[in-house]
Amino acid sequence: MNMIQHHIKLGIRNLLKYKTQSLISIIGLAVGVCCFAICSYTLRVDLNWNHSIKEVERICIVFTETEKGTQTSYSPFASAMLAKEYPEIESATAYSQLQPYTEKLCEIRKTDGTANYFKELFVFADHHFLDFFNIRLINGNPNEIDQTPDAILVTEKTANRLFGTTDVIGKTFTDINDFDDTQKVFTIRGVIENFPKQSDLERYSGIELNTTNEAICSPDSYTYYDGFNSFVKIKPGINIDKLNEKLKKSTLKYPKNKNEIAESIVQLKPLTKRNTLYNRNFFSDSGTIFFIIGLLVLLTALFNYVLFIIGRMMNRIKECGIRQVNGATKCSIFYLLFIEASIAFLIACTCSFAIAELVIPHINSLNPDFSIDNSYVVQLLTQYSIIGLGGIALLCLIVIHNLGKISLIQSLFSNQIIRRHSVLRNIFISIQLVICFLFLGTTWFVKQQSDLIEYRLTNGLSETDKTSTFDVSLNGDKLTPHRPEILQKLRQDPKVEIVCRNGMGFSGAWQLREGRFSWEGISDEEAKSTMGHIYTDPSFFELVNQKLRDGRLYSSEETDKAVVNESFARLFNRNPIGMQINVRYWGTEMSNFQVVGIVSDFINNRYEMNTRPVLPCIYMPFPENSLNMSCLVKIKPEYRKEFPEIMKAELSKYVNQATPTYIFSMKDDSGFYVSREQNIFKLTTIFSIISIIISLLGIYASVTLSTDRRKKEVAIRKINGATPATIVHMFCKSNLLQLFVSACIAFPILILLLKSWLESYAERISIGILPFILIFLLMAVIVAFTIIWQLWRIARINPAEVIKSE
Structure with a gap:
């Protein structure tokens, strides 16, 4: 017991002796373990889903x-x-x-x-x-x-x-x-x-x-x-x-x-x-994706911890040699190293419990449809802490085994052994940089894909137009009698530019399947097609920036006219203008419409937009007394912040105080369909920042350790005429090489992942070389800022003081 207490005191004393490195490894490991527990939670839930049901x-x-x-x-x-x-x-x-x-x-x-x-x-x-x-x-x-x-x-x-x-x-x-x-x-x-x-x-x-x-x-x-x-x-x-x-x-x-x-x-x-x-795609195994992301963050933190522990252990070769000379056994040396490493690990694990308690309520507030069970995360953290202690024991045994290969004379008088282990340090740092490149690249390309989908969903409208165009739902028996009154108020409002009645809102076309449409000479293959249809006022096309390609638009008074999109026109070997189309969606009877124009395509099949974004579509005048009505409103930009609240107050006059009213902008609507990409962007951004900070702290600690070891070498070089710039270049060279090698490993992996991910999209971005260059330069600048101060400090050291202290 006395020996264990002695080892605990030594461990705490050494942690305090290397305060900066200790703090870096403990904080990084705490964040890494917490991230891994939360991310692995989703995989555990996926694997155990429905297993709690009896039989x-x-x-x-x-x-x-x-x-x-x-x-x-x-x-x-x-x-x-x-x-x-x-x-x-x-x-x-x-x-x-x-x-x-x-x-x-x-x-x-x-x-x-x-x-x-x-x-x-x-x-x-x-x-x-x-x-x-x-x-x-x-x-x-x-x-x-x-x-x-x-x-x-x-x-x-x-x-x-x-x-x-x-x-x-x-x-x-x-x-x-x-x-x-x-x-x-x-x-x-x-x-x-x-x-x-x-x-x-x-x-x-x-x-x-x-x-x-x-x-x-x-x-x-x-x-x-x-x-x-x-x-x-x-x-x-x-x-x-x-x-x-x-x-x-x-x-x-x-x-x-x-x-x-x-x-x-x-x-x-x-x-x-x-x-x-169900049909599976890149996102189907979300639990596995979260698990991998959490694992990458954990590895980033673990590498810092392992570098810190092994570096400390190898720095104590001389101490271990002296203890062996004084009769210490391998078992006592194992206890010494294990207890010291475990103290830092257990402090990090304790901090991870506290971090989890702080962040889980915030995560749950962001997504009400999926809540994280605190007790389950605590259980996972406990499991990982126990596994981590086992890993530390194995690590200490490996170090003890390697120390056994070093003779007492080498351990007491040679510093070459310490330098050999810088290779391991460089490998770990390179892997950390690979993970950072992967996170940064994923963040970049997910954002680009999200922006592309939103651009297509809004047909290239400007940000101002997207946030100034609103869908006001007037559906429901309680609101139906008040539609004329609400429409009149909107049309008389000087801040409102366009008012458009629409049966489907921004959500896209409703589908017409076999038996619900026909025209003269329709083939069996055409009859089995899936068509889209939209009931709308003609102002809709201006609202969504849908251009007229041929013919003309129908007017509000022409209840028997229709236009079709380019996808519809491509189904025929002749121009569809003038043809008669019969359509039945509600009821049992067909309604007849004459095609008078062709408009440009835009995404009208939003729920299947990754497989078939545009359906052949028929646009028909909005019928009076339609069961469904969305009022599409374009307002002046300066009015967009107050408009939703004003309309909500207006609709609340007619419905129960707790009945939800649906008023949202085109920007909000498109955001709903790219929410998956936006959530991944937010997730990878957060983990990119975490991984980069952890990696940079590790690089800083590594550079500090390296410069401290090479003080004597730097002093001799300065005596022989080396300038501070030469000294900085000497140290920077290895870090830039690490960065380059890491990029060469990370970028091919990233390209393979991106190609697999983009296969699930009909509309997809191209993968060019420019983003990779920018990502590399960004990481180079971040790493340079991290190490330059430490390198400049060692480059300006007084050689006389170093030789004297050595």
Whole structure:
């Protein structure tokens, strides 16, 4: 015990002796470990997603393959038919998880008459749901629940959020639906345990059983909605591959909608592998990407720490030799080195816990749809701390082994051994620089790709035009009667330049599939195409900078005229101007339009813009009394800051105080579609800064160590006539060589990564040489500023003082 206490004192004393290097390694390692824990969290969540659901290994999602890809939305009757027809299947259930059908604005009145509003997300499910997912009913009568229409079951945390207690049986809330101009009172019939964490169910507030909503529950309804996810639970011991082979040989029949039976060849996929059903691209494995980014930052910090520890250990060769002469064993020397290295590591790990506590709330506030569990991150940090201690022990054993190869005479009288290890230091610094180049290059090119997509989405409009053009949603039964009044106010406002009625807003064209369009002489291949259509006033084309290519635009009074885009025109071997097009989107009857002009292409297929950004599109006059209306407004630039608040106040006159109003600029809309790229840009920018700072601190510490070791050499060179500039050049030469070699390694890797990433885009930037030159020069300037002061200090040293001290 006394020996350990002695080693701890020595370790602390040595840390304080090299305060700068100690501080650099500890801070860098703390930040690196914290970044790695947070980034690896996403990978852990991806790997464990849905595993918390009971008996998840037997739960499968029902899907089928179509020409358009994997389809997982089914009638709620599909899984029930499977369970009925196949003895390998034990049970089945289905639930709807699409937000427009499951989101409720819950109004809860207090005894004093005040109201609180909560935005809650429920699932529509059948009565098998609870048993299927093994969700325990805490309060409530199961028999009563099964027989009650629209039975609401809330989770424990939802009950506490709404009412502050779980004793909520019989309590009510009012669902305020201003879109349909309806209000419905729901009575809570039961309380269930919280849904499993890190699962598809976690985000829901509760369940609505036995729904009376015809659009959800009745295939006899014209508006029947089949956006359910169907699940089955296979019996223990059943081989899912063999069952899928059996399913391939037969067709499943189930009710689809009014007077129609659907037929599909279905397959099963384990719920834990659900993400493999969908089209995968560069971003599909986001957890892995985050993990790699965190690992790179950790390596940058670890290299500083290892350089610091090994440098310190090798500096103590003489001390270890003296201890061996005095009878010290390898075991005692191991304890000495391990305890000293562990002190710095444990201080860094402790700091990483504190950093995590500070940054996680901020990260969670930036993305409300994904929150990081503090306790899980603490668990990861603890695991990595234990693993790190094991790594330190291994590192110390390697050093002890290498020290064993050095004779006592060498350890006591030779400084050549220390210089040999500068190679390892140079390699580690070069790897750090490679990581910095990768982060900087990724940041640069992600920003360029993001800017390109935004430019195409806004059709090349200026920044002023993008921020001065707004989409004001006037959708919903509550707002429909007030549309003329709102439009009139906008048109009379002198600060408003353009007012355009539009059925789709900035979101792009709605799709017309087979059977919803036709024209004279249409071929079978053309009839199977996917078209786009937009209902809009003619001012739309000026608003989005869409140029007329041929013919003319229709006027607001011409309700039977239309224009098409260039992609549409390219489908024909003749000019489409003058042709008659029949279109049906709403209702059952076709509407006839005559094509009078052709306009330029711009991205109108935003949700599929990475595969097919522009659809052949038909533009038609905005119909009176249309179900959907977005009012597109271009205002004078000086009015753009106050306009959203003014319009929000205007719309709030007609809807409930808690009903959201949708007012956003073209800049905001395009930002939504490039949010993925913008988030990656922010992420890589942050980690670039972290990696560069850590690397520069390591380079600074390395240069300090190198100059301290070579003071005598510098003094002799100065005595022999070397100038300060010569001394600076001597040291800079190795750093510039490191920078060049690192760039030669990093840039080819970066190009390969960029090519793989850009393959997922239809619109992509070109990879030129100029960005690489600029990135190299930027890193060269940063490194030069980091080391120049230290080198100038050593270059101006007094040789007499050095010789005297040596």
